[in-house]
Amino acid sequence: MFVSPLIFVVLVTLFNGILSKSVELTFELPDSAVECFYQDIEKNTSASLEYQVITGGQYDVDVKVEGPNKQIIYQQQKMQYDSHQFVAQQTGVYKVCFSNEFSTFSHKLVYMEFSVGPETPLPGMGDHATVLTQMETSAEEIHKVLNRIIDHQTHHRLREAQGRKRAEELNERVFYWSMGETLAIVCVAFAQVMILKNFFSDRPTLYNRM
Numbered sequence: 001m002f003v004s005p006l007i008f009v010v011l012v013t014l015f016n017g018i019l020s021k022s023v024e025l026t027f028e029l030p031d032s033a034v035e036c037f038y039q040d041i042e043k044n045t046s047a048s049l050e051y052q053v054i055t056g057g058q059y060d061v062d063v064k065v066e067g068p069n070k071q072i073i074y075q076q077q078k079m080q081y082d083s084h085q086f087v088a089q090q091t092g093v094y095k096v097c098f099s100n101e102f103s104t105f106s107h108k109l110v111y112m113e114f115s116v117g118p119e120t121p122l123p124g125m126g127d128h129a130t131v132l133t134q135m136e137t138s139a140e141e142i143h144k145v146l147n148r149i150i151d152h153q154t155h156h157r158l159r160e161a162q163g164r165k166r167a168e169e170l171n172e173r174v175f176y177w178s179m180g181e182t183l184a185i186v187c188v189a190f191a192q193v194m195i196l197k198n199f200f201s202d203r204p205t206l207y208n209r210m
Contacts, residue, residue, distance in 0.1 A: 021116040024154075026054065029061065029100045029108040036097040041088040041116055049074070049096060050113045052081035052158050055165040057106030062099035068092025078102070111158055 021039070029035055041047055053059045060078040067073055067089065074084045088094065100108050 022113070023115075024113045026109065026111045029056075029098055029110050031103045031105050031107055032101055034097055034099045034101060036095050037112075037114070038093050038095050039114065039116060041091070041094050043088055043091045045088045045117055046085065047088060047094070047114070047116045048083065048085040050083040051079075051098070052111045052162075053079075054109040054111055054158060054162050056108035057103050059108075059162070061108055061110060062102070064097045064099070066095045066097070068094065113154075 023037075023039075027035065039047075049063075049065060051061075051063060053061050058078075059080045062077045063075070063079060063082070064072060065074040065084070065086070069090075069092075073086050073094075076082060096112070096114060098110055098112075100106070
């Protein structure tokens with residue numbers, strides 16, 4: 001299982017015996033911080049990592065995947081999103097680390113999906129001794145299509161969240177810019193009134209003093 005002291009926004013863990021393990025989560029990555037997750041993987045087992053930075057800074061993060069003997073399997077710097085598949089060369093604990101050390105004030109919100117093992121088959125399909133019937137074949141195709149639909153929906157939700165966050169940031173900038181312009185206009189108007197008031201004010205002259 002993955003271990004982290006973070007408070008997860010979304011955490012979905014699915015297990016099916018020892019054949020398939022999948023973890024899908026969204027977590028906060030503070031500025032100047034590194035967060036690592038750990039997973040036991042058997043030798044010759046396939047695994048895949050997919051991630052995307054949803055909000056924060058320039059929407060980038062450093063990512064590294066290490067094997068049991070500290071060998072680097074995958075490493076990227078300042079990536080917004082990416083995916084990587086690999087096959088475990090030995091049994092042990094594999095580590096996935098996300099780093100935000102290059103950022104001194106930007107918190108990041110990162111989505112990650114880490115899958116280990118083959119896709120979970122439909123009940124009764126894995127140990128099928130005979131040729132699949134037409135109904136079973138159709139059910140398997142529908143199962144695959146539904147999985148693809150779930151993946152597309154997840155990606156659309158991530159893009160929607162990213163676009164909404166950018167729109168909120170743009171709206172905030174426009175608001176502060178408008179407040180600054182309003183304050184500047186008020187200050188200029190006040191200065192003009194004071195200048196005009198001085199032009200028409202009654203000042204004592206030499207003739208009036210005499």
